[in-house]
Amino acid sequence: MSLPRSLALVASLVFAASCGTKLPCDATSCPTGCCNPGSGRCEVGNSAEFCGASGNTCLSCTGGQQCVAAVCGSANGGTGGGSAGGSASAGGSATGGGSAMATTFWYKDVLPITQVSCLSCHRTGGVAPFALENFAQAKPMAAAIKSAVVGKRMPPWMPDPNCGGPFVGDRRLTQAQIDTIARWADEGAPEGNPADAPAPPGPVGQLPRVDTTLTMAEAYTPSSTVADDYRCFLVDPALTGNRFVTGYDVAPGVAAEVHHVIIYIVDRNAARTKDMGEAGPGWTCFGDSGLQSPGPIGAWAPGTGAVIYPAGTGIQLTASQGLAMQIHYNTSSTPRVPDQTAVRIMYSAPGASLTQAYLLPLVANGFAIPPNATGYSYTDTFPNPTQVLPIKIYGLMPHMHTLGKRISIKGPNDTCLVDIPKWDFHWQQQYFRPQPFTMPGSGELTMTCTWDNPTTRTIRWGESTSDEMCFAYIYATP
Numbered sequence: 001m002s003l004p005r006s007l008a009l010v011a012s013l014v015f016a017a018s019c020g021t022k023l024p025c026d027a028t029s030c031p032t033g034c035c036n037p038g039s040g041r042c043e044v045g046n047s048a049e050f051c052g053a054s055g056n057t058c059l060s061c062t063g064g065q066q067c068v069a070a071v072c073g074s075a076n077g078g079t080g081g082g083s084a085g086g087s088a089s090a091g092g093s094a095t096g097g098g099s100a101m102a103t104t105f106w107y108k109d110v111l112p113i114t115q116v117s118c119l120s121c122h123r124t125g126g127v128a129p130f131a132l133e134n135f136a137q138a139k140p141m142a143a144a145i146k147s148a149v150v151g152k153r154m155p156p157w158m159p160d161p162n163c164g165g166p167f168v169g170d171r172r173l174t175q176a177q178i179d180t181i182a183r184w185a186d187e188g189a190p191e192g193n194p195a196d197a198p199a200p201p202g203p204v205g206q207l208p209r210v211d212t213t214l215t216m217a218e219a220y221t222p223s224s225t226v227a228d229d230y231r232c233f234l235v236d237p238a239l240t241g242n243r244f245v246t247g248y249d250v251a252p253g254v255a256a257e258v259h260h261v262i263i264y265i266v267d268r269n270a271a272r273t274k275d276m277g278e279a280g281p282g283w284t285c286f287g288d289s290g291l292q293s294p295g296p297i298g299a300w301a302p303g304t305g306a307v308i309y310p311a312g313t314g315i316q317l318t319a320s321q322g323l324a325m326q327i328h329y330n331t332s333s334t335p336r337v338p339d340q341t342a343v344r345i346m347y348s349a350p351g352a353s354l355t356q357a358y359l360l361p362l363v364a365n366g367f368a369i370p371p372n373a374t375g376y377s378y379t380d381t382f383p384n385p386t387q388v389l390p391i392k393i394y395g396l397m398p399h400m401h402t403l404g405k406r407i408s409i410k411g412p413n414d415t416c417l418v419d420i421p422k423w424d425f426h427w428q429q430q431y432f433r434p435q436p437f438t439m440p441g442s443g444e445l446t447m448t449c450t451w452d453n454p455t456t457r458t459i460r461w462g463e464s465t466s467d468e469m470c471f472a473y474i475y476a477t478p
């Protein structure tokens with residue numbers, strides 16, 4: 001079974017229908033659960049033909065095991081989600097909760113890994129559908145956790161490690177960490193001694209500091225006449241002097257209908273006038289903000305977490321500037337409900353002098369994907385925008401829609417900068433290099449996109465979710 005398919009399907013639980021199509025599923029796409037053909041989602045199963053390898057066991061759990069979260073609980077622990085945590089293992093005896101031969105324990109061995117590698121999403125209020133913050137939550141999930149890490153579905157991390165990386169925040173586990181988690185699950189997920197727990201983590205997956213939170217002034221209900229509604233909203237940082245944006249974190253109001261958010265720098269007064277000119281909150285804005293803009297301060301798509309710009313760099317905002325938050329709402333398969341999206345922003349200290357960075361768009365829009373094509377590729381090249389001066393490339397955020405299979409960007413002399421070999425619409429972000437790649441003035445970037453087109457129409461560049469894109473934002477400085 002193919003990795004991105006399973007990710008995309010289960011991700012639909014969280015980003016339900018954000019890709020605009022009703023996702024079908026089958027046994028192979030639900031490895032630890034069963035496909036519900038009605039909803040198209042992986043769930044705890046009850047019809048054998050739709051259950052994946054470990055999901056299937058839920059139909060025939062034996063020896064006192066129970067079906068918890070779509071997997072049979074182990075003989076030691078899976079005695080029902082709620083009570084599993086406390087009973088057998090309280091008190092932290094060396095073998096608490098596991099077999100007499102247990103060597104690997106939650107507090108001593110597993111928590112130090114999950115704290116760093118899972119908690120950014122698997123926490124209360126995080127993007128993952130369940131929390132893994134403590135033993136009581138993790139124990140009933142032990143078999144699913146093992147399957148997810150051994151199968152390298154979790155933690156999600158899309159770039160090919162042999163191209164451009166390792167990037168900042170690389171989420172891949174080491175083989176030793178995978179083995180530890182697998183052994184813990186095999187030994188019956190013993191708890192061990194709470195005194196062995198690592199120190200609690202600081203904030204994970206969040207900005208270290210939030211200087212301002214800008215929320216849409218009013219909630220907006222997406223258009224009832226189009227499935228893809230592009231709407232811009234003025235949010236006002238109300239600065240009194242110049243500041244550099246050094247990080248941001250978009251909080252979609254209704255994740256199921258928010259397909260992307262791009263936050264453009266605009267003139268505050270021009271944006272007010274534009275806003276007044278149209279009924280309802282905000283204004284319609286296909287393509288960009290519909291106003292002059294030096295560019296965005298940031299972009300969000302499903303899978304993007306908090307973004308922290310490389311030290312010493314940022315995107316400058318002046319006192320007269322406002323921000324136009326362009327939101328692409330897709331409601332082709334989700335109810336239209338009022339949305340009020342927000343963005344948290346981190347600034348440099350007042351008066352700090354940072355290197356001004358730009359989010360440069362790479363637009364490869366000349367493709368026409370023939371009907372029923374498999375593995376159709378399109379390549380475009382982009383000269384250094386300065387033509388003469390070198391630029392420093394720190395980050396790359398590739399973007400396609402739901403038919404994308406692969407996207408890669410190369411520099412001069414075939415230098416590989418980023419390659420997403422199994423594109424997944426649900427996991428998109430800016431990949432930052434620890435050190436910038438310096439591209440000479442004469443250099444150019446080459447972007448290649450590959451798609452499958454299962455439809456009977458020719459698919460071209462377009463703003464609708466059912467159209468495609470071959471696009472990237474490059475975070476670069478002079």
Ligand code: HEC
Pocket residue numbers: 006007008010011012013014032113114117118119120121122127128129141144145146147148149153154155156171
């Ligand atoms: C960047 C966010 C993120 C991180 C980090 C992350 N997860 Fe997940 N996880 C998700 C989301 C979202 C889902 C549901 C959708 C999916 O499966 O893609 C999920 C689903 C799962 C599932 C059920 C589906 C499956 O594929 O088996 C398990 C088990 C799981 N995660 C375990 C883990 C463990 C263990 C870690 C750390 C080692 C981890 N995850 C790290 C976001 C994350």
